Amino acid sequence: RIPDAAIRRLPAYLRWLTECQEERVTSVILGQATGYSSEQVRKDLAYFGAFGTRGVGYDVLALREEIYRILRLDRGVRAMVVGAGHLGTALVRYVAQGHQDVQIMALLDSNPEIIGVQVGSLRVESVERLEDIVRELGIGIAVLAVPKEAAVPVADRLAECGVRAILNFAPVAVCTRYPEVFVQPIDLTLELQALSYFVGQRERH
Amino acid sequence: RIPDAAIRRLPAYLRWLTECQEERVTSVILGQATGYSSEQVRKDLAYFGAFGTRGVGYDVLALREEIYRILRLDRGVRAMVVGAGHLGTALVRYVAQGHQDVQIMALLDSNPEIIGVQVGSLRVESVERLEDIVRELGIGIAVLAVPKEAAVPVADRLAECGVRAILNFAPVAVCTRYPEVFVQPIDLTLELQALSYFVGQRERH
Numbered sequence: 001r002i003p004d005a006a007i008r009r010l011p012a013y014l015r016w017l018t019e020c021q022e023e024r025v026t027s028v029i030l031g032q033a034t035g036y037s038s039e040q041v042r043k044d045l046a047y048f049g050a051f052g053t054r055g056v057g058y059d060v061l062a063l064r065e066e067i068y069r070i071l072r073l074d075r076g077v078r079a080m081v082v083g084a085g086h087l088g089t090a091l092v093r094y095v096a097q098g099h100q101d102v103q104i105m106a107l108l109d110s111n112p113e114i115i116g117v118q119v120g121s122l123r124v125e126s127v128e129r130l131e132d133i134v135r136e137l138g139i140g141i142a143v144l145a146v147p148k149e150a151a152v153p154v155a156d157r158l159a160e161c162g163v164r165a166i167l168n169f170a171p172v173a174v175c176t177r178y179p180e181v182f183v184q185p186i187d188l189t190l191e192l193q194a195l196s197y198f199v200g201q202r203e204r205h
Numbered sequence: 206r207i208p209d210a211a212i213r214r215l216p217a218y219l220r221w222l223t224e225c226q227e228e229r230v231t232s233v234i235l236g237q238a239t240g241y242s243s244e245q246v247r248k249d250l251a252y253f254g255a256f257g258t259r260g261v262g263y264d265v266l267a268l269r270e271e272i273y274r275i276l277r278l279d280r281g282v283r284a285m286v287v288g289a290g291h292l293g294t295a296l297v298r299y300v301a302q303g304h305q306d307v308q309i310m311a312l313l314d315s316n317p318e319i320i321g322v323q324v325g326s327l328r329v330e331s332v333e334r335l336e337d338i339v340r341e342l343g344i345g346i347a348v349l350a351v352p353k354e355a356a357v358p359v360a361d362r363l364a365e366c367g368v369r370a371i372l373n374f375a376p377v378a379v380c381t382r383y384p385e386v387f388v389q390p391i392d393l394t395l396e397l398q399a400l401s402y403f404v405g406q407r408e409r410h
């Protein structure tokens with residue numbers, strides 16, 4: 001079984017490989033560029049077969065296409081956002097700016113005053129239609145941008161109608177009774193805590 | 206020199222250790238709980254001194270206090286957000302929900318219609334006062350939640366007046382001419398790309 005964390009690192013490797021102009025890259029360079037140890041890079045890529053040649057590194061194009069295939073980005077990422085508040089709106093507008101292999105297909109909310117509003121190229125739809133929209137659009141991924149108290153019931157509905165991956169911003173565990181759904185929690189305060197180190201670091205120099 | 210990525214993992218270890226009820230924990234358990242290999246955990250912690258005893262693991266309380274000290278959370282994280290739009294507002298309201306060691310002290314914007322508005326416990330201030338606010342409040346960390354075209358000029362101002370760490374949401378590189386400022390870019394589409402793998406994974410079972 002491939003550890004989830006290895007999967008989470010692949011998009012960062014892919015982003016860098018897509019912009020890389022070289023023909024070959026070593027695990028040291030790929031690690032430095034993305035912030036991981038060269039052992040971690042080698043270990044991650046080894047889960048998916050041996051692409052590198054000892055001492056010569058990896059073929060950039062081949063590795064790029066391999067990661068693209070592993071992440072199944074060739075099918076396109078069909079996601080929806082539940083919660084058209086501040087966070088949901090910021091995400092929909094950001095993704096629409098052209099991350100071509102990720103597409104947000106629908107934006108749902110429960111507030112009658114927000115339903116029907118245009119956000120980017122989407123019109124906010126009612127969360128009542130969640131099951132229909134997942135089925136009609138073939139949605140596999142949902143972003144949970146609802147308040148804490150709404151998160152568990154909404155996530156249960158997502159699991160029941162076939163969504164298999166959830167990016168969860170709400171500060172509560174969801175889908176604990178649905179082992180077939182992969183839930184990735186996000187907490188941006190962890191990023192701020194890490195930055196605290198660098199503030200201190202700089203002061204000492 | 207400690208790799209940046211090792212620092213970024215520490216808050217995830219700390220979050221788990223803070224909730225852990227056991228007296229001791231091994232690198233395998235800490236790794237499984239946070240999604241990293243046990244080698245990665247050992248390697249990360251070894252940068253800061255040897256806390257673990259081979260075969261017995263780490264003392265949870267001691268490790269927690271050590272990471273807390275390494276991240277300098279004892280001083281509290283004093284951050285500000287520039288850009289009081291959707292993302293900035295969502296962040297301020299979220300952090301205010303009680304992540305005690307991270308505090309957003311100020312929220313700035315350039316739009317006269319937003320300046321003066323109350324968001325959580327903060328009143329939006331004018332970005333004209335950026336330098337004064339950084340000095341008066343002793344701000345070390347800034348979150349960049351402004352549009353792409355405003356990001357570089359705002360980040361330069363932050364660097365010039367002493368901010369040493371920036372969480373950058375804008376899709377453009379900032380502070381490239383200020384090596385003393387640590388910039389952490391954030392791209393939530395990478396999280397969505399990683400989830401694509403899990404959708405495919407589940408379908409195959």
Ligand SMILES: NC(=O)c1ccc[n+]([C@@H]2O[C@H](COP(=O)([O-])OP(=O)(O)OC[C@H]3O[C@@H](n4cnc5c(N)ncnc54)[C@H](O)[C@@H]3O)[C@@H](O)[C@H]2O)c1
Nearest residue numbers: 083085086087109110111145146147150186187188295299
């Ligand atoms: N993890 C992080 O780093 C982080 C950062 C910011 C915000 N958050 C969290 O993300 C969530 C959204 O934050 P926000 O600032 O956008 O909040 P918000 O209040 O602006 O938006 C929430 C939206 O959800 C809608 N909603 C409520 N119940 C619903 C339901 N049952 N079905 C569908 N929609 C529903 C509301 O009408 C509202 O539009 C919150 O839970 C917040 O705590 C997390």
Ligand SMILES: NC(=O)c1ccc[n+]([C@@H]2O[C@H](COP(=O)([O-])OP(=O)(O)OC[C@H]3O[C@@H](n4cnc5c(N)ncnc54)[C@H](O)[C@@H]3O)[C@@H](O)[C@H]2O)c1
Nearest residue numbers: 090094288290291292314315316350351352355391392393
């Ligand atoms: N990286 C990611 O995953 C991600 C996700 C969502 C949004 N974003 C990015 O985050 C940024 C903010 O997104 P948003 O949805 O909140 O946008 P928004 O338009 O809602 O908010 C931007 C705010 O910045 C203010 N602003 C503009 N110029 C400014 C300046 N010079 N100084 C201070 N404030 C200024 C505007 O008045 C506005 O209130 C954008 O760059 C967006 O692309 C990134």
